Amino acid sequence: MRLLYTLWCAICLVGLYLILFPVQFICLQRESWKPLAHRINAVWGHVFFVLVGIPVRVEYRFRPDPNGVYVFCANHFSYIDIAVMGVIIKNYYAFVGKSDVKTIPLLGYMFAKLHVQVDRKQANSRAYSLAKSIRTLQAGRSIMIFPEGGIVAKDIPRMAPFKDGAFTMAIQQQVPIVPITLLTNYRILPDDGRIRMYWHPMRAVVHTPIETAGMTQADVERLKQETYQLIDTELTRQETIAV
Known part of the structure; x- marks a missing residue:
């Protein structure tokens, strides 16, 4: 049954994108149309989770202004994290991610x-x-960035140390950091060398922003650690509740 469920998820994921891509391709041809291309990714994610029967449960301790500018930082334990972000966050954002994605047909072009x-x-x-x-x-x-630098944690749900990039850019531009804790994605699609989808509710927490106004580059380490602790504390708390 798990293999059949995984197959159904793959069909939904790929099939939906093939249906949506022609419209997205057109939207990618002009800079002013690119926000529409971004919205198509969000539609892709929303419809996918409905078709595979996975409920999306997000606790918004802060609701980002759709017109606001933020640096969103989340833990990264699963490849499904990318699809989830378009469902959680309504803002027009750019992912910072590995260039390896560009080798994936169609999806790589969009990325x-x-x-x-x-x-x-x-x-x-x-x-x-x-x-x-x-x-x-x-x-x-x-x-939108995963400050661990990829799926690199060895003891999930404990995170790997964060890299500086997200915090350097947030301070330089004086924009808030919005921490996001992704609680269950690693249970839905574990990064264990096999491709297996498991049914489990998708749960996440969008935290109150950390303001960077008045900070300098000397504050990068402090900002990085504050963000790490906020996300890690939520992971630990939810793990304790689950046990």
């Missing part, structure tokens, strides 16, 4: 056109992606 790529094989890629992320914030568009 290259709409988001910020990091090629870890290139020595100057991190500096380039940071500069592009800062330009994105300057243009009035939010950034």
Whole structure:
């Protein structure tokens, strides 16, 4: 049954994207149309979770202003995290993610056109992606980033240490950090070397923003640790409740 459920999820995920992609392709051809392309990704995520029967339960301790500019930071334990973000957050944002995504047919084209790529094989890629992320914030568009730098945690649900990039750009542009705790995605699609989908409610918490107004680059470490502790405390609390 689990294999059949996984197959059904794959059919829904790929089939929906194939249906939506022609419209998205058109929207990606002009800068002014790209917010519509972004909305198509959100529709993709919403419909997917309905079709596979996974309820989405989000606790909003803060509801972001759809026109506001933020740096959204979340823990990253599962590849389904990316699809979930479009369901949780309504803002027009750019992901900062691995350039490997561009090798995926159709999806890679969209990612290259709409988001910020990091090629870890290139020595100057991190500096380039940071500069592009800062330009994105300057243009009035939010950034979505997994500050662990990928799915790298060895003891899930304990996070790996955060990297500096998200906090450097937030301080430089004086925009708030919005921490997000993704509580159950690793139970739905574990990163264990196998592709298996498990039915489990998707649960997340959107935390109150951490303001960066008045901070300088000397505050990067403090801001990074405050964000880490906020997300980690929620993971620990929910794990205790589950036990």
